Amino acid sequence: MAGGKQAVCDSVTAGGYALEDHFRDGIAAQRLRDEQWTIVVLQQGPSALEESRVNLREWTAKFAELIRAAGGQSALYAVWPEKARSFDFPRVSQSYRLAAADVGGLFFPAGDAWLAAWRRDPTFALYSGDDFHPSTTGSYLAALVIYHVIWGDFPPRSAGAEFGLDDTRLTMLEAAANEVAP
Secondary structure (H helix, E strand, O other), X not given: OXXXXXXXXXXXXXXXXXXXXXXXXXXXXXXXXXXXXXXXEEOOOOOOOHHHHHHHHHHHHHHHHHHHHOOXXXXXXXXXXXXXXXXXXXXXXXXXXXXXXXXXXXEEEHHHHHHHHHHHOOOOOOEOOOOOOEOHHHHHHHHHHHHHHHHOOOOOHHHHHOOOOOHHHHHHHHHHHHHHOO
16 A cells, blocks of 8 residues: 555566467466456566567457456556667657557556656666666656556655655656656
């Protein structure tokens, strides 16, 4: 619970899986058939390459049918490219934005928020040591975007302070999330 808002969350994850892999192994599809959901978040790798974009959109559409049948709405969690491919930020965002639009889903532009945060302070360490996965700050910024898209506001500042973020940094991260979140 954050800010008086409660979310019950669960996940079906597997390392290196694309949506196609999740669909084919049947675990996520079975969960969608067995339970009711409000929002179902879909995410695979960056999907900047054309063939990855096509794959993301195709399998988002297949999942969207199951999600609607489970009473839910699809949401696309737009990630970021690995640091060495930082030129791909726009294509990653576009791939996820298109997939969300295809199914009338929510769009969580986390990668766009990273760029917005760096415009405010280029020293933000948003990548972890592997230059692909997020740092704690990068994860917190992504969470701010998701929270803001769903509820239209931000969690209490104490949530960010738990991760060692001071008021100045929290203000910049909130501004970055607010800039990109629809």
